[in-house]
Amino acid sequence: EPEVTQTPSHQVTQMGQEVILRCVPISNHLYFYWYRQILGQKVEFLVSFYNNEISEKSEIFDDQFSVERPDGSNFTLKIRSTKLEDSAMYFCASNLRSGGTQYFGPGTRLTVL
């Protein structure tokens, strides 16, 4: 069964460094998302992406964040200058059509020291 994959599973970085989190959505899916979950808290929406542009973003997704689909398979989240409070689990998700169910990847645990 097709699934969303994410790399790396765990990323440790120093405050102020740039990180890129990578996702490979399910191959025929058209809508892509990033969510984050700070430990012990609920899952929060960051951004959605469709037709090579951002379709919706939350207040969390400020100028420090960017997303890109550099080729036909990868979907990346870049944090330009990480802060301690960016430490969280980051989930990528995708779905085939606008009303479809979003399928989540296993997550990348980001630790900012």
Next chain:
Amino acid sequence: AQTVTQSQPEMSVQEAETVTLSCTYDTSESDYYLFWYKQPPSRQMILVIRQEAYKQQNATENRFSVNFQKAAKSFSLKISDSQLGDAAMYFCAYRRSNSGYALNFGKGTSLLVTP
């Protein structure tokens, strides 16, 4: 903004018994989607069940079923014949249907299953 409330931070159930997890939501929309996701200790988000608001019939998936009360804005999850593998965090989520694609999650309910 739509809010999703899960009023039970923790629930416990004995193996083979039935448990119901509560979820309420606030919206002015008439058409939307509701979901239950399971998050085991691995922290993977796994879809349990989905309900379209325009459907009156409650969704079921094997041992999992929902009680969708649209007027009351309530969406509870019933797990029958609970198994040890059901132990996890359960998140209720809301999504508008006609614009915007973001899932709006509740804070979750931690389910403990005892032998």
